[in-house]
Ligand code: DX5
């Protein structure tokens with residue numbers, strides 16, 4: 001069954017514990033944690049100290065999505081803050097050696113590792129790393145903001161990653177503009193994890209919203 005990862009970017013930070021409990025009780029599998037630095041994306045969100053606080057009050061899997069330049073500079077802080085997985089953007093690295101170093105470093109600390117691609121980045125760029133990844137994150141919107149419209153080209157990327165998977169074991173996660181309709185398309189294409197921000201947090205009935213994605 002597909003996993004649902006509500007994005008806390010859409011939570012109410014003055015009521016964060018309440019929102020975390022609510023999504024857990026409504027059937028969330030993971031917490032998706034969007035880190036933005038105002039450079040890699042034109043928005044700023046939150047960093048590792050809030051992740052550490054969250055880790056003290058929930059037992060849900062903490063799925064960290066780094067939308068930052070120079071991921072290696074901050075990765076240790078997210079490891080210390082109890083990330084369950086750390087996903088960086090392939091576009092944030094300048095060479096293959098740095099990507100390999102990032103993957104190895106995160107694995108060395110016993111944390112799952114992922115790479116993400118923006119809408120304009122082809123799946124082919126990920127091929128050299130697929131054997132070593134726990135997770136591949138397909139962006140179905142331009143990273144930076146919640147509440148955007150799903151971009152259909154993500155579907156063929158998910159299908160391509162599903163075909164490339166064969167004997168590999170990475171999970172395919174999709175992020176941006178997910179609702180019951182687009183979520184179904186992603187599931188059919190082979191996605192394992194659906195990130196949903198506004199669709200879950202703005203729903204009148206969060207349990208129904210999460211169930212509609214599964
Ligand atoms: C966008 C973030 C997403 C965002 C998704 O840059 O990576 O995780 O929170 O929000 P929705 O589900 O509202 O598109």
Ligand code: ZN
Nearest residue numbers: 034065175195
């Ligand atoms: Zn995200």
